[in-house]
Amino acid sequence: MTTPNFNLPLITGNMTADVPRDMNALAEATDGAITQVGNQLTEHLNEGKQYVVFEKTLNQSVASMITTNVSWTTIENFNGADYCRLENGNIFVNEDGLYELSVILGYASNGSGHRQVGLKGSFQTSTNAVQNGNTFIALTNTIEYQTGQQVSVNAYQTSSVALDLIATTCKLKIRKVASL
Incomplete structure (x- = not known):
């Protein structure tokens, strides 16, 4: 017994x-x-120490006043994280779960308008564009995803001209918080 x-x-x-x-x-x-x-x-x-980092190795043009899906070019897994994959610039999750996403985008220099970064329904807006230099904007959010669902990062800007996302300044870190 x-x-x-x-x-x-x-x-x-x-x-x-x-x-x-x-x-x-x-x-x-x-x-x-x-x-x-x-x-x-x-x-x-x-x-909790596992995470995935996506980066851009090429600039990407973002037209003024048009929401643009950010395209990613590299993936690096840390500590055995295998819950995301990269296919043709798009990110997909391999497992149902709650994920913490942290993104930073760097927009090319232009002194007019605003810049935004969005993650599945939430947006972060810069108050002003930087007059002499790149504008950086970051956002962190916790989001539920199902297996096979695409992770979208959106860029938006209102400068009246197309602006590039600067490749070396754009990163997305994804960490799985919980299984569902």
Whole structure:
């Protein structure tokens, strides 16, 4: 007879008392249960260290006042993260889950209008474009995705002319927060 959760031995009234045997059985079962819990905790903590980074290696033009889906060119997995894939510039999730996305976009220099970055329904808008230099804008959001669903990052700007997203300044980090 054992305990329901960790299978620790129980002593019943009809058993012969043998203290060394019973103590050893309890010690072995406790050691096994603690090892199991420790392994599960370590696995859970290591999952939190997994993430995927997508980057652009080519500039991408964003027309004025038109929402543009950002196209990605490279993927790098960290600590065994394999829950996303890159296909023809588009990102897809491989597993149902809740994901934390952090993106930064760098727009080419132009002193007029506003810049935006969007993630599945939420947008971050810059208050002003930078007069002499690139405009950078970032957004972090936690979003639920189903297997096979596309992860879209949208760029939008209102400068009255097309502006480039500068390749080396555009990154997206995805970390799986929870399985669903």
